[in-house]
Amino acid sequence: MSRSPILLDTKPVSYVIGEGALALSEKRLKKYNRIIILVDENTEKHCLPVFRDHLPEIEIDHVIVVKSGEKQKNLDQAIYIWNKLTDLKIARDALFINLGGGVITDIGGFAASTYKRGISFINYPTTLLGMADAAIGGKTGVDFEGYKNQVGLFAHPLSVVIDPVFLNTLEDIQWQSGFAEVMKYGLIMDRELWYMLAGKNYRAIAEWNNIISRAARDKIDIVQYDALEKGIRKNLNFGHTIGHAIESHYLNYDHPVTHGQAVAAGMICETWLSSKIFEMDCTRSQEIVSMIDLNFGKFDLTEAMIPELTDLMKQDKKVREGKLKFSLIRKLGKATHDVEVDFDLIVDSLKYYINRHAAH
Amino acid sequence: MSRSPILLDTKPVSYVIGEGALALSEKRLKKYNRIIILVDENTEKHCLPVFRDHLPEIEIDHVIVVKSGEKQKNLDQAIYIWNKLTDLKIARDALFINLGGGVITDIGGFAASTYKRGISFINYPTTLLGMADAAIGGKTGVDFEGYKNQVGLFAHPLSVVIDPVFLNTLEDIQWQSGFAEVMKYGLIMDRELWYMLAGKNYRAIAEWNNIISRAARDKIDIVQYDALEKGIRKNLNFGHTIGHAIESHYLNYDHPVTHGQAVAAGMICETWLSSKIFEMDCTRSQEIVSMIDLNFGKFDLTEAMIPELTDLMKQDKKVREGKLKFSLIRKLGKATHDVEVDFDLIVDSLKYYINRHAAH
Numbered sequence: 001m002s003r004s005p006i007l008l009d010t011k012p013v014s015y016v017i018g019e020g021a022l023a024l025s026e027k028r029l030k031k032y033n034r035i036i037i038l039v040d041e042n043t044e045k046h047c048l049p050v051f052r053d054h055l056p057e058i059e060i061d062h063v064i065v066v067k068s069g070e071k072q073k074n075l076d077q078a079i080y081i082w083n084k085l086t087d088l089k090i091a092r093d094a095l096f097i098n099l100g101g102g103v104i105t106d107i108g109g110f111a112a113s114t115y116k117r118g119i120s121f122i123n124y125p126t127t128l129l130g131m132a133d134a135a136i137g138g139k140t141g142v143d144f145e146g147y148k149n150q151v152g153l154f155a156h157p158l159s160v161v162i163d164p165v166f167l168n169t170l171e172d173i174q175w176q177s178g179f180a181e182v183m184k185y186g187l188i189m190d191r192e193l194w195y196m197l198a199g200k201n202y203r204a205i206a207e208w209n210n211i212i213s214r215a216a217r218d219k220i221d222i223v224q225y226d227a228l229e230k231g232i233r234k235n236l237n238f239g240h241t242i243g244h245a246i247e248s249h250y251l252n253y254d255h256p257v258t259h260g261q262a263v264a265a266g267m268i269c270e271t272w273l274s275s276k277i278f279e280m281d282c283t284r285s286q287e288i289v290s291m292i293d294l295n296f297g298k299f300d301l302t303e304a305m306i307p308e309l310t311d312l313m314k315q316d317k318k319v320r321e322g323k324l325k326f327s328l329i330r331k332l333g334k335a336t337h338d339v340e341v342d343f344d345l346i347v348d349s350l351k352y353y354i355n356r357h358a359a360h
Numbered sequence: 361m362s363r364s365p366i367l368l369d370t371k372p373v374s375y376v377i378g379e380g381a382l383a384l385s386e387k388r389l390k391k392y393n394r395i396i397i398l399v400d401e402n403t404e405k406h407c408l409p410v411f412r413d414h415l416p417e418i419e420i421d422h423v424i425v426v427k428s429g430e431k432q433k434n435l436d437q438a439i440y441i442w443n444k445l446t447d448l449k450i451a452r453d454a455l456f457i458n459l460g461g462g463v464i465t466d467i468g469g470f471a472a473s474t475y476k477r478g479i480s481f482i483n484y485p486t487t488l489l490g491m492a493d494a495a496i497g498g499k500t501g502v503d504f505e506g507y508k509n510q511v512g513l514f515a516h517p518l519s520v521v522i523d524p525v526f527l528n529t530l531e532d533i534q535w536q537s538g539f540a541e542v543m544k545y546g547l548i549m550d551r552e553l554w555y556m557l558a559g560k561n562y563r564a565i566a567e568w569n570n571i572i573s574r575a576a577r578d579k580i581d582i583v584q585y586d587a588l589e590k591g592i593r594k595n596l597n598f599g600h601t602i603g604h605a606i607e608s609h610y611l612n613y614d615h616p617v618t619h620g621q622a623v624a625a626g627m628i629c630e631t632w633l634s635s636k637i638f639e640m641d642c643t644r645s646q647e648i649v650s651m652i653d654l655n656f657g658k659f660d661l662t663e664a665m666i667p668e669l670t671d672l673m674k675q676d677k678k679v680r681e682g683k684l685k686f687s688l689i690r691k692l693g694k695a696t697h698d699v700e701v702d703f704d705l706i707v708d709s710l711k712y713y714i715n716r717h718a719a720h
Contacts, residue, residue, distance in 0.1 A: 033681055082505075114474070116677045117499065150442070150446060152477050153515075315446070317477070320452075
């Protein structure tokens, strides 16, 4: 009889952030004989030429193109990638590059880290959402049976290269979507960031380089302390418990909604929950809600949707012992996690969202 | 611009080995509100009752049954498990138990560690192969497009509980299959183990408890040093480079062959390669080949199969920079890895196997 606990391997992740990051990554890429790059039809058109321009000496073995959009973040696309890698006889010493937004880094990270038990991959996020959030932290996966990220794993890239050069390729709706996550960092941990944004519409912001660096560093800080989301990392879920349910709901009904739009609505509901539970200053919670409204406007939720939304929440990864735990804000720049909330109060927060808008 | 390397989380694995291990695991299991157990139709019939008998106070939430056999180690079965877990609304705080041989621990470990980015799982191996090898070390995955373990990941169980009580349920062919791996530990790292086995047929061995403990500890030792197979763990691949090609070949043609039979044939070829490259003592290599023959007999390989076998090897995970690297033995109990072997010599080793048997 023996019990011998063992420790597993650890590996560092390198972050390269700022103008010129793309060209700086050349040295690392040159170590690989075979490089595969994953894009969608948009990043193939707008970002791949930029990538090639800045890294003219890097030979790309093969470009894998998947369809864009959250609706495409499914197992079929992962199977498509595994098939391509198999057909190309890609070995474990190859490098896999994700060039795109959150869908590409999620699905590509999942496919790469499960192909032959894992080949190295590097994330080159091309959207605001990717740069400030999705490309960092090792969450990979696909949606499954209508549930967000139901199949996936924590798998860290070798490196995350965040170069704002790609932002020139973004459409308005992608700026808006990423802006929800940027605001979130202000609300949960970074008052200074919040004050840089407060009162502004995302279209009027000029200092993106600073803002992205700041949000990315906030996320890196949290992931560094808690890679596997056992504690403080849960704070990042602010707005996402209700937000994911909204996103899944619309995904199931083929209605287009961005991740940011869903999270923005979720943050309004969860700010209301925060103010109820932690007696947050009323002026402050009004300020937060107004700022979200200023950037996201009205969102089409009805009371008839509530039963399905609560049902979706019961499948949330944050369910523990049958209760739904939220990450809420105690005050501006300070979040707390594992706050148990009754489903009655959750329903009330959705009603607050719906009726507030109805009164407009 | 910043580069901030971070370290990821690590977690210990607990090994419980020997008679009574099953009952001893009760305390750990009691920590979980929901327990799901994966079996195949054989372990459901023969092992699940033993599990329940020894752990009468453990409530099992749901039993998931998949079909037995390597042929079933595919993505469809993983999807079946993900679907079941989703339907049952299993949350991340549940426990997943694998009760079975190598196929169950491979597929169950894969499904559990990718469901909602990973729920905890415990392996209860029920076969000699599982106890001495497959359940230990965190290799999980499924076969894909005819290639062994093409999709999977390194994911360690919370615990591996090895109780010989399950050995009473084994059929002869399963004893034989596991015996190939047990012999392997003798050859690559454990001369004493080899001498415990030498000259015997597996059917004549009585001291299984000692032998299993010894083989399991050998594997744990190696995994402890090199969880991600960057160095010394590669030694465990002795016999498997050619063995996996043989196994894949037969898998593609629907011909039944056990993992052990394929590895045994692979070990004969790779012993021949070892003797060619390292000038191993001729008497010693003869002794090894005879011992394998004594336990596995003649295996049906023909020269016509060689092109397909070498093609399969080109898809091997151990291909680096287009060359195939072998783990070979320098002498009894001492292996070495990353030995580059030309495909011509690989072909010769297969011809040695085929013609040696033809002369019998």
